[in-house]
Amino acid sequence: MTDLVNRHRAVLPNWMGLYYEHPLQFVSGSGSRVTDASGRSYLDFFCGILTNMLGYDLPEVRDAVQRQLSTGIVHTSTLYLIRSQVELAEKLARLSGIKDAKVFFTNSGTEANETALMLATTARRSNQVLAMRGSYHGRSFGAVAITGNVGWKSSQLAPFSVQYLHGTDRYLPAFAGLSDAQYIEACTADLKHLLTAATARDVAGLIAEPIQGVGGFTMAPDGLLGAYRDLLAEHGALFISDEVQTAWGRTGEHFWGIGAHGVTPDMITFAKGLGNGFAIGGVIARGDLMDSLPANGISTFGGNPLSTTAANAALDYVLDHDLQRNAATLGTMIIDGLREATAPLAAVGEVRGKGLMFAVDLVDPGTGAPSPALASRALEEARERGLLIGKGGLQGHALRMAPPMNITEADAKEGMDLLIDALRAVDAEAAK
Numbered sequence: 128m129t130d131l132v133n134r135h136r137a138v139l140p141n142w143m144g145l146y147y148e149h150p151l152q153f154v155s156g157s158g159s160r161v162t163d164a165s166g167r168s169y170l171d172f173f174c175g176i177l178t179n180m181l182g183y184d185l186p187e188v189r190d191a192v193q194r195q196l197s198t199g200i201v202h203t204s205t206l207y208l209i210r211s212q213v214e215l216a217e218k219l220a221r222l223s224g225i226k227d228a229k230v231f232f233t234n235s236g237t238e239a240n241e242t243a244l245m246l247a248t249t250a251r252r253s254n255q256v257l258a259m260r261g262s263y264h265g266r267s268f269g270a271v272a273i274t275g276n277v278g279w280k281s282s283q284l285a286p287f288s289v290q291y292l293h294g295t296d297r298y299l300p301a302f303a304g305l306s307d308a309q310y311i312e313a314c315t316a317d318l319k320h321l322l323t324a325a326t327a328r329d330v331a332g333l334i335a336e337p338i339q340g341v342g343g344f345t346m347a348p349d350g351l352l353g354a355y356r357d358l359l360a361e362h363g364a365l366f367i368s369d370e371v372q373t374a375w376g377r378t379g380e381h382f383w384g385i386g387a388h389g390v391t392p393d394m395i396t397f398a399k400g401l402g403n404g405f406a407i408g409g410v411i412a413r414g415d416l417m418d419s420l421p422a423n424g425i426s427t428f429g430g431n432p433l434s435t436t437a438a439n440a441a442l443d444y445v446l447d448h449d450l451q452r453n454a455a456t457l458g459t460m461i462i463d464g465l466r467e468a469t470a471p472l473a474a475v476g477e478v479r480g481k482g483l484m485f486a487v488d489l490v491d492p493g494t495g496a497p498s499p500a501l502a503s504r505a506l507e508e509a510r511e512r513g514l515l516i517g518k519g520g521l522q523g524h525a526l527r528m529a530p531p532m533n534i535t536e537a538d539a540k541e542g543m544d545l546l547i548d549a550l551r552a553v554d555a556e557a558a559k
């Protein structure tokens with residue numbers, strides 16, 4: 128494995144990090160588990176960054192893809208009709224709640240957000256974009272420009288004029304001790320001030336993640352993004368919900384993460400889980416908005432027969448098996464269990480999340496300050512126990528977990544117990 132690590136480091140970018148002191152290579156997977164090159168099996172609570180949302184080797188997805196492969200058609204281009212693409216777009220348009228919705232398919236979340244930004248800035252004839260502090264929206268020039276997380280901001284150059292809003296930063300002294308309602312009031316007052324005092328009058332729109340993924344599953348209090356949307360609508364500005372991590376019922380309470388804020392956005396961007404590993408992303412927008420671009424556009428691979436076939440099978444599976452309910456039930460079980468078990472641990476700060484999307488902050492037991500070092504330790508301790516988890520947060524001190532949405536109760540319980548055990552070990556070590 129050391130050889131492969133060295134070869135990886137020699138030819139792949141150094142800003143594309145690998146997890147673990149001894150990085151892992153997975154060679155097979157089934158259900159909620161993967162097996163590495165040494166034959167060791169792991170329960171996967173991170174799922175390729177929320178992308179294997181139905182775990183590994185689900186027969187319904189595998190069979191659909193194999194049927195498509197056996198036709199000999201992997202790609203045709205969007206110059207021709209693709210039945211699976213039309214069917215998927217029909218389902219997504221219906222599920223979005225957006226009036227007269229249309230869908231454009233891409234290969235990634237980054238491209239989905241690029242498309243949404245193109246639509247918003249073109250419709251509004253403006254390059255003024257609002258985004259949230261702590262956000263992550265992708266790796267391209269435009270997506271980095273609206274990313275409000277220093278660890279992922281590889282360039283300050285930008286095609287937009289960007290202002291960052293409050294909403295996921297209530298730990299700042301200015302917001303200390305505020306209730307949800309007071310914090311929402313303070314944030315919306317700030318946006319009102321921004322719109323009337325600091326920006327030109329033609330703000331294109333706001334893009335926001337209902338739960339910040341890379342940001343460590345931090346989230347605005349329920350209702351804030353809705354209040355932002357209503358305020359922006361008064362100014363003609365559009366609201367884009369980046370659902371790359373929060374879609375498909377993962378948060379348990381709603382099908383889209385934005386449901387917690389009581390509004391329907393003008394656009395939804397999606398990617399990651401929909402294809403259960405097959406590359407697919409896209410934008411759902413009001414038809415008039417989608418149709419408003421003045422020139423031709425295609426994504427060569429976007430919405431190809433293979434990825435849309437996988438996505439149809441995965442989406443049907445989520446809906447037919449009411450996995451939103453599974454996310455709600457098992458997510459609540461795990462989050463409650465983690466809160467209870469970690470309450471006595473000085474090295475554990477906040478436990479937060481919704482459904483099968485939850486995080487645990489690691490803090491210095493003496494000062495309570497964010498501890499990226501303890502988070503890295505916890506990642507290793509979990510791996511040693513056979514559990515894969517992720518990391519994130521502005522300071523890199525949040526453990527991020529997002530098990531498959533079809534996880535069984537037994538696997539959910541096993542993963543929770545392994546995580547608690549790992550956290551206890553980190554806490555004991557930190558106390559020494």
Ligand SMILES: Cc1ncc(COP(=O)(O)O)c(C=O)c1O
Pocket residue numbers: 176234235236237238240263264265266336340341369370371372398399408
């Ligand atoms: C909320 C969000 N938006 C956009 C992206 C970019 O997606 P991709 O990596 O598929 O380009 C990500 C990826 O992590 C994300 O979490």
